[in-house]
Amino acid sequence: MLTDHPTSDVVVVGAGIVGALIGRELAGQGRRVVLVDPDPGGGASVANAGMLVPSYCRPMATPATLRAGMRGLIGRDASVTLGSFAPSVLGWLARFAWAARPGRARQVATRLVDSARTAADGYAELAAETGVALGLRRSGWLQVAGSAAVLRQQINAAREQKDMPFDILDNHACLRREPGLGPHVAGGVHFDGDASLDPVAATRAALMAAEHRGAVIHRALMTGLAVRDGRVRAVHTTAGDVSAATYVLATGAAPASGTQVQPGWGWSIDLPTVTTLVHAPLMGLDDHVVFNPLAERIRITGGMRIGGTPSPEHDRVAAAAIRHAAERLVPGLRDLRNATVLRGARPMTPDGVPRIAWTRPNLITATGHGTLGMTLAPSTAKAVSALLRAQARAPRR
Ligand SMILES: Cc1cc2nc3c(=O)[nH]c(=O)nc-3n(C[C@H](O)[C@H](O)[C@H](O)COP(=O)(O)OP(=O)(O)OC[C@H]3O[C@@H](n4cnc5c(N)ncnc54)[C@H](O)[C@@H]3O)c2cc1C
Numbered sequence: 001m002l003t004d005h006p007t008s009d010v011v012v013v014g015a016g017i018v019g020a021l022i023g024r025e026l027a028g029q030g031r032r033v034v035l036v037d038p039d040p041g042g043g044a045s046v047a048n049a050g051m052l053v054p055s056y057c058r059p060m061a062t063p064a065t066l067r068a069g070m071r072g073l074i075g076r077d078a079s080v081t082l083g084s085f086a087p088s089v090l091g092w093l094a095r096f097a098w099a100a101r102p103g104r105a106r107q108v109a110t111r112l113v114d115s116a117r118t119a120a121d122g123y124a125e126l127a128a129e130t131g132v133a134l135g136l137r138r139s140g141w142l143q144v145a146g147s148a149a150v151l152r153q154q155i156n157a158a159r160e161q162k163d164m165p166f167d168i169l170d171n172h173a174c175l176r177r178e179p180g181l182g183p184h185v186a187g188g189v190h191f192d193g194d195a196s197l198d199p200v201a202a203t204r205a206a207l208m209a210a211e212h213r214g215a216v217i218h219r220a221l222m223t224g225l226a227v228r229d230g231r232v233r234a235v236h237t238t239a240g241d242v243s244a245a246t247y248v249l250a251t252g253a254a255p256a257s258g259t260q261v262q263p264g265w266g267w268s269i270d271l272p273t274v275t276t277l278v279h280a281p282l283m284g285l286d287d288h289v290v291f292n293p294l295a296e297r298i299r300i301t302g303g304m305r306i307g308g309t310p311s312p313e314h315d316r317v318a319a320a321a322i323r324h325a326a327e328r329l330v331p332g333l334r335d336l337r338n339a340t341v342l343r344g345a346r347p348m349t350p351d352g353v354p355r356i357a358w359t360r361p362n363l364i365t366a367t368g369h370g371t372l373g374m375t376l377a378p379s380t381a382k383a384v385s386a387l388l389r390a391q392a393r394a395p396r397r
Pocket of ligand 1: 013014015016017018019036037038039040041042043044045046047048049050051052053220221222223250251252253254264265266267268301302343344345346347367368369370371372373374375376
């Protein structure tokens with residue numbers, strides 16, 4: 001039965017890093033918050049590379065990625081592939097191609113970069129609040145290229161970004177920073193303003209902080225929204241209805257109407273090690289493989305498969321390709337065994353811009369963080385709070 005007397009102030013559906021930090025923010029303001037999720041912190045937020053990267057705010061939709069994607073579709077470059085030919089995915093691809101027109105990427109990056117710059121401070125606060133060691137490092141990010149052409153492309157992209165400090169390194173300078181690198185390195189770019197953390201620890205800490213501030217976790221799947229007179233009246237879940245005055249959809253890559261989000265599947269491989277084969281965060285630009293050395297393990301991520309749902313065979317092939325690319329770059333990794341593989345769905349909008357807005361008079365959508373969800377989640381929590389405050393101040397009509 002639906003009631004007009006909600007039992008909480010805000011229901012947040014989805015408890016990945018985005019939903020958990022929104023829940024923490026709103027509960028901290030004294031609001032009664034319910035987080036609805038069958039598997040809190042079980043989505044992309046624990047399967048990612050853990051990079052907090054103002055330098056990476058350029059969206060995926062660029063003329064170069066479009067060309068690389070097309071090569072992937074015809075089997076010549078596997079860094080971006082299509083996982084489905086469903087009309088929704090083809091529609092996404094058409095919007096992506098439109099968003100990839102020259103000059104557009106710079107505009108999007110300019111919009112996102114200020115939010116990205118606050119990420120490391122946001123997580124430092126979370127670490128201080130919870131006492132959880134997040135492995136936060138502000139040591140920058142080294143991106144290395146296997147060829148002069150790829151290096152040049154990255155230098156040009158870096159120069160296009162306003163106020164983004166970076167150093168250009170030759171092959172020797174890269175090796176001085178990372179002696180574990182193999183012979184296939186032409187040079188690299190080091191972005192000083194980037195940071196990194198352990199995404200599993202950060203997501204756990206965000207959930208812990210939300211609960212500690214009073215948010216309640218309702219472990220159930222949302223099966224639909226009850227809407228009357230244009231307003232959401234309740235969330236239907238597999239464990240009963242939950243109602244509130246306001247609702248937030250933070251369901252990551254799960255379909256949400258009007259958001260144009262498609263899953264961008266990627267994989268992470270954890271190799272248990274205490275060796276220093278990789279000293280600090282590293283990316284191989286040719287294969288888009290990212291290395292994040294964490295306490296007692298190194299996390300390696302890669303892959304971008306748009307749409308559909310990967311099969312176990314896709315998982316096996318993707319993990320083998322990422323491992324191969326990683327070992328080509330850092331040959332010493334070959335000796336490491338007992339890999340744990342995770343798959344995660346990046347919530348990809350075609351234009352690379354997250355969707356954080358009122359989508360009904362009492363429903364906010366907060367999704368579409370794509371390749372930048374860990375980086376942008378702290379500022380998204382503040383943005384959702386600002387939307388609520390602005391609505392509270394607005395004169396009633
Ligand atoms: C391989 C890989 C590497 C990445 N590297 C980085 C990186 O280095 N830096 C960076 O900033 N970002 C990175 N990302 C992107 C980042 O992980 C995502 O953007 C971010 O995790 C999205 O967070 P989210 O909370 O929106 O989604 P999720 O973490 O996926 O959470 C969504 C939650 O919603 C829940 N949910 C879905 N449907 C329902 C429903 N019907 N009812 C209830 N609950 C529901 C799910 O159970 C899930 O817990 C990477 C992603 C991948 C896959």
